[in-house]
Amino acid sequence: MxxxxxxxxxxxxxxxxxxxxxxxxxxxxxxxxxxxxxxxxxxxxxxxxxxxxxxxxxxxxxxxxxxxxxxxxxxxxxxxxxxxxxxxxxxxxxxxxxxxxxxxxxxxxxxxxxxxxxxxxxxxxxxxxxxxxxxxxxxxxxxxxxxxxxxxxxxxxxxxxxxxxxxxxxxxxxxxxxxxxxxxxxxxxxxxxxxxxxxxxxxxxxxxxxxxxxxxxxxxxxxxxxxxxxxxxxxxxxxxxxxxxxxxxxxxxxxxxxxxxxxxxxxxxxxxxxxxxxxxxxxxxxxxxxxxxxxxxxxxxxxxxxxxxxxxxxxxxxxxxxxxxxxxxxxxxxxxxxxxxxxxxxxxxxxxxxxxxxxxxxxxxxxxxxDDEGYLNISGREKNMILYGAINIFPEEIEKVLSLNPAVEEVAVIGLPDPYWGQIAAAVVKGQASTLDLKRFCKKHLAAYKVPRKWFFLDEMPYTTSGKIARAQLKDSIESKVTSH
Structure with a gap:
């Protein structure tokens, strides 16, 4: 052709x-x-x-x-x-x-x-x-x-x-x-x-x-x-x-x-x-x-x-x-x-x-x-990776767990600056769940260091033209909230 x-x-x-x-x-x-x-x-x-x-x-x-x-x-x-x-x-x-x-x-x-x-x-x-x-x-x-x-x-x-x-x-x-x-x-x-x-x-x-x-x-x-x-x-x-x-x-x-x-x-x-x-x-x-x-x-x-x-x-x-x-x-x-x-x-x-x-x-x-059968597994984007101390955390892994909770409609995990750790994981959630319930839920499925340290709840997520969550826009918005408080 x-x-x-x-x-x-x-x-x-x-x-x-x-x-x-x-x-x-x-x-x-x-x-x-x-x-x-x-x-x-x-x-x-x-x-x-x-x-x-x-x-x-x-x-x-x-x-x-x-x-x-x-x-x-x-x-x-x-x-x-x-x-x-x-x-x-x-x-x-x-x-x-x-x-x-x-x-x-x-x-x-x-x-x-x-x-x-x-x-x-x-x-x-x-x-x-x-x-x-x-x-x-x-x-x-x-x-x-x-x-x-x-x-x-x-x-x-x-x-x-x-x-x-x-x-x-x-x-x-x-x-x-x-x-x-x-x-x-x-x-x-x-x-x-x-x-x-x-x-x-x-x-x-x-x-x-x-x-x-x-x-x-x-x-x-x-x-x-x-x-x-x-x-x-x-x-x-x-x-x-x-x-x-x-x-x-x-x-x-x-x-x-x-x-x-x-x-x-x-x-x-x-x-x-x-x-x-x-x-x-x-x-x-x-x-x-x-x-x-x-x-x-x-x-x-x-x-x-x-x-x-x-x-x-x-x-x-x-x-x-x-x-x-x-x-x-x-x-x-x-x-x-x-x-x-x-x-x-x-x-x-x-x-x-x-x-x-x-x-x-x-x-x-x-x-x-x-894996051993030739199936590809995605850990996350290198640019999304959160460097928590000397440990790499992939937001996608945490998002996958949180999305299993029926009270969570949508979720995005981002890295926020932290003076001690360098970065910490923060979860941005659309849904009816409480912070305490979601922390407990994460602890059942994730290592302790992967549980988000900060939690934010939104009525609507920002999206790209292709229907994905606009991570950079979301990160800028959350960071501005953090610094203004």
Whole structure:
């Protein structure tokens, strides 16, 4: 596969009347979809910019996917922007990505018009691109960059990462081999396409011949209704969506496959979700924006782990001197595969900086170990690690224990400065539990030094755009409370 969109033409010829995308207001066949993507690619090809980078600020829907796929087909780099970002956040990302064109809707135009010299309104662009040819000749270069995303956007200065067609094509093979997905899939994408988990879910389905069902905005009742009405086979979720679905108190009898990412899926909700879906296949994967898929878990065996390596992925655990560690020894997780991204875009030179070593290994500085059966276990992020005296404490281990308490809805453990210990563990909890009860609970399951020394209770946690708890924002907030008292 030279370009991830090259298969769309084949599908348009093989099954032109098959539904490619189903949204609230529109249904597109593969013939329709290929025509739209080709017209978009030809429209972009008509511009004479040397820098073939397009940013777009669009709501969830078919036009978002059309611009992304059209840019990919044309050999451009697509840079999706989040409509929730404030002007300062957009300005930072525009400075990093340096797009030649920014496309947005009439409704969102005022958010970005003053930040870039060439902002186009989608409603006008659509008229222009509809005049273009219905076929496009794709260049043969699978190492061409096609997607720029951002990490650490809500926790500090954003970093732009770059992906090539080759990396996503390799990811498609994981869907096929490990997740057992094919062209018969009816895939429901209930979340925002700005989140790479949902964007990948939609595009990978369209590039492998399945049917995508889009929601404009996540709704647990609507998600469950669509699963029944449209005979959905696969559902992409993040754990916060599972929590919302559990509150609906419904039972779905038809078979469903759930693919979850974003955070570790806790045991309680795993058990509870089986009461909602009578015939359920759960697929939980561990990965990162930089690494793509790393491991996957499909059953309750070794449920505390994140599973075994995905198709085409190698894993090594290394110590502080870069030596390879034995099974069950905790160290830094290194990964080698064709799925790894090209690198980060240097904000000044605009050159792509790889994170791979000379042998192709890369790390995002997660810590963990591989057990005797080859299952990977995550201890925590190196940057989250709390140095209590001379002892390393991983917040994720404490969070896992506290989440087992039924009175705890959500929890995050952070390190706070301490003049004697250096850092101490502090638990931030959403729920009805008391400090005393939670301390006792921790003492039953954890060594004494791992029991949080400070406790804070919130009505709501701060979240990133991908639905994760925004740890840096939370830490800053708690530290400011501590210092103000």
């Amino acid at each position: 030279t370009n991830i969109t090259s298969s769309i033409k084949e599908f348009a010829q093989q099954f032109p009347e098959k539904t490619a995308i189903n949204s609230k207001n529109q249904t597109l066949t593969y013939a329709d979809w290929y025509m739209l993507v080709s017209k978009t690619a030809n429209w972009l090809h008509s511009f004479s910019f040397a820098n073939k980078t397009i940013s777009f600020l669009m709501p969830n829907g078919i036009p978002f996917l059309q611009l992304f796929a059209g840019a990919s087909m044309a050999g451009w780099t697509a840079v999706p922007f989040d409509a929730k970002w404030k002007a300062a956040e957009l300005d930072k990302r525009l400075a990093i990505s340096c797009p030649s064109i920014v496309v947005t809707t009439k409704d969102l135009y005022h958010h970005v018009a003053h930040l870039h010299p060439f902002v186009l309104i989608w409603e006008d662009c659509r008229e222009e691109l509809n005049k273009k040819d219905q076929a496009f000749l794709i260049e043969k270069n699978d190492n061409m960059p096609f997607y720029m995303g951002f990490t650490s956007g809500t926790t500090g200065n954003p970093k732009a990462f770059i992906r090539s067609h080759k990396s996503w094509a390799a990811s498609f093979l994981v869907n096929q081999h490990d997740f057992e997905m094919d062209e018969k899939e009816q895939v429901l994408i209930p979340g925002s396409l700005i989140h790479s988990h949902f964007l990948y879910g939609a595009i990978s389905t369209l590039c492998t011949g399945g049917t995508v069902h889009l929601l404009e905005k996540f709704s647990a009742p609507k998600t469950l209704s669509l699963i029944e009405e449209r005979e959905i086979t696969t559902l992409y979720v993040v754990p916060t969506m599972i929590a919302a679905i559990l509150k609906e108190d419904r039972v779905i009898e038809r078979p469903i496959k759930i693919i979850s990412s974003g955070a570790k899926w806790d045991k309680h909700s795993k058990q509870a979700i089986r009461n909602v879906f009578a015939h359920l296949t759960m697929i939980e994967f561990y990965g990162a924006s930089e690494l793509s898929y790393v491991t996957y878990l499909t059953d309750d065996h070794k449920a505390d782990s994140v599973g075994k390596p995905c198709h085409g992925v190698e894993i090594e655990i290394r110590g502080s001197r870069s030596e390879k560690l034995e099974p069950n020894d905790i160290g830094k997780i290194f990964v080698r595969s064709d799925l790894i991204f090209d690198g980060y875009l240097h904000p000044d030179t605009k050159k792509i900086q790889t994170i791979k070593d000379e042998d192709g290994w890369a790390t995002v500085h997660d810590m963990g170990y591989v």
